């Protein structure tokens with residue numbers, strides 16, 4: 325599903341944020357990406373999303389060599405990827421339904437079909453009964469679940485998350501991780517960047533650890 329081959333990333337031609345990164349992720353895997361602040365986690369995720377391009381090496385995702393992807397193909401490529409952010413980035417002037425529907429609205433999906441998919445996604449995160457609420461009326465944990473529903477509404481083959489539990493207490497963090505495991509169980513490949521070492525250790529998935537831009541560990545959580 326994902327292959328990094330000797331990938332390096334420099335910003336501004338000088339600073340090396342990632343150096344000689346090599347790993348493969350099979351379809352249907354779930355794994356964590358960890359490392360200190362500034363280790364390169366977000367840079368690595370941005371390369372997969374094709375928001376950045378590597379300075380060296382190759383990134384392959386879902387059969388695409390991202391360097392060969394034509395600019396006009398990038399939006400279609402990104403539809404295969406769901407992304408969850410720490411601060412969920414919801415639109416506060418629209419209700420939950422409209423927030424989750426956003427990716428489908430942008431794609432011009434027919435409203436009946438869009439509504440069906442939005443409700444299926446909200447149901448999976450346990451928030452179907454709140455579809456007419458505004459984000460401000462929900463708790464932080466619920467807001468994050470809306471962010472996850474929006475990320476999966478397209479049924480992406482790959483789900484990426486950047487510190488999805490960064491603002492949540494341990495109980496809510498565990499709930500959110502269980503939700504990711506549910507999506508993984510139905511076949512979605514899941515890659516989560518996280519600082520939460522205690523939680524990662526409990527879940528016993530594969531862990532990629534970065535230190536100063538290098539991959540220093542690839543294996544089961546200790």
Ligand SMILES: Nc1ncnc2c1ncn2[C@@H]1O[C@H](COP(=O)(O)OP(=O)(O)OP(=O)(O)O)[C@@H](O)[C@H]1O
Pocket residue numbers: 335336339341359360361362363364365366367368
């Ligand atoms: N657009 C950019 N331009 C210049 N330097 C950048 C840019 N993005 C990231 N960096 C630098 O690259 C390094 C890796 O950053 P990155 O955001 O990937 O780390 P991270 O592991 O995600 O950190 P955090 O956990 O704090 O989010 C950092 O030193 C950062 O300052």
